[in-house]
Amino acid sequence: MTPSARIQAAIELLDAIIAAARDGGPAADTLIARYFKERRYAGARDRRAVRDHVYDAIRRAAERPDTGRVAMIGLTQDQPALAALFDGSPHAPLPIEPGEAGALASAVPGWLQPLLAALVEQDALLGRAPVDLRVNRLRATPAQVAPLLPDATAIPGLPDALRLPEGWPIEQHPAWQDGLVEVQDAGSQWIAAACVAQLGMTVVDLCAGAGGKTLALAAAMAGQGRLIAADTIRSRLARLEPRAERAGATFIDTLLLDQSHEARGLAHLQEQADVVLVDAPCSGTGTWRRNPEARWRLTPARLDRLIAEQARILDFAAPLVRPGGLLVYATCALVDREGRDQVAAFLGRHEGWIAEPIDLPVGRAHGGGLLLTPGHDGSDGFYFARLRRQA
Template structure:
């Protein structure tokens, strides 16, 4: 591919990403993979260059652009060397006219900016994310695993965590093949640690998804006790079984729930759990550095639905705890509606519960919980709180 053809390919991909974001379709990575599967003539350098163009344009535009060309023109206005490739050559984009408007630059969509928690550093939300690993103590100790990653940095306070440079080929390493490590952002590891799971406990991961935090809990429990991973989305939950097998965490039980009817399905577990983790579905505003096009998918109506769903999940999670049990509420969101205000509303609705300090050496206290941000903590953005059942 010529340099101009790469720009045109980026425009075509951006058109697909914009349309998918508007209509709730596949994520950008999926669309890029499909695009190149149908264009095998593109070499590895072509694919890398096109992908870089696409994500540079996505990161630059806070609001969803009108078109892929508008997104790339906006980027080209800031990069003269890129503007030169709009030259009308074969397979390349037409020249940029003097009055052609490009997509506006920005970090946070205007409507959501005032909803973000006050301490959040906006510019850092789109920074490049490192690769964090969690060492699986069911298979190996930290020192042994760390020896395989000479470029890794140990993270203070997280003895099972290693940080590698962005793009590190983890899946080619032996510890990955042997089930000794999982890729997991340090913020997620802090949330798992805040659960305080111990061997012999009964622990429920109520919104388990593909089981990243479930596996961290399994490691903390040393494979002993009852650990239930529940979710309403079959395709996500089905990914946990092979991961658990690889990690040596075969004691995990999975429970597929029917959305809207979870309370009835969970009734037999009422009053039995020592710990329940609610890693609730959320806006994902804390993960924009990994999924920048997520900004284009979020709408006020969708945020309203998410806030209502979070409250509903908390309400059917509460009866699962035994007296003295711990409910950990977490989101990878940085809006106060999904974090601070959601916890306050739960405590107002439920007598016999109290928030307790989150005793970890990171983050900032915010409301009754803890706020993690990329700039302050070097993690994805999270809000989490520890809620204790007192009666």
């Protein structure tokens, strides 16, 4: 592909990503993979260059552009040399007309800016994220794994964590294939640490998804106790089984819940759990480094629906906790309505609960919990709080 043809390919992909963001279609990575599967002529350098163009254009435009061409013309403001590639040659985009406007550069959509926690460093939300790993104590120790990954560095305060450069292909490495490490952002590892799960406990991961935090809890429990991974989406839970087998976490029980009738499916666990983790569905504003097009999908109405769902989940999670036990609430979001305000509302609805301090060498205290941000902590953005049910 010529450099100009790469620009045209990026425009076509951006058109597809914009449409998917508007209509609830596939994620950008999925669309990019499909695009090149149908274009075998594109070499590795072509694919890398096009992908970089696409993500550079997405990262600089907080508001969803009308077209891929608008997004790419906006990118020429940051990379002026690209403007010459709009030359109208075969397989190239038409020249940029005088006065033709590109997408405006911004980190956060205008409507969302006042809703973010005041501590958030907005410019850091769109940097490129590294590859964070958690050494799986069920298979190995950090001392055994570190020599296998000489490119990795330690993450201060997290004894089981390693960090690789952005884009490092860890899933091709035997350390991952043999279950010695799991890909897990440092912030997610801090949340698992806040659960203080221990050997012999009963622990429920209530919104387990594919089980990233479930596996961290399994390692903290040394493979002994009762660990239940629950979710309402069968396809997500199905991804946990092979991951758990690879990790040696074979004691995990999965529980598929009926959407809107979760309390019925959880009744047998009432007041049984030492720890319940609610890693709630959220806006994902803390993960924009990895999923920058998520900004184009989020709307005020969708945010309202997510906040209502978070409150509903907390309400049916609370009865599962035994007196004296913990409910850990977490979101990969930086919006106060999803974090600080959600915890305050829960405490207002439920007597006999307190938000207890979380003694971790990370984040900043914020409304009864901790706020982690890419700019301050080098991790994805998270809010989490530890709620104790009083005996």
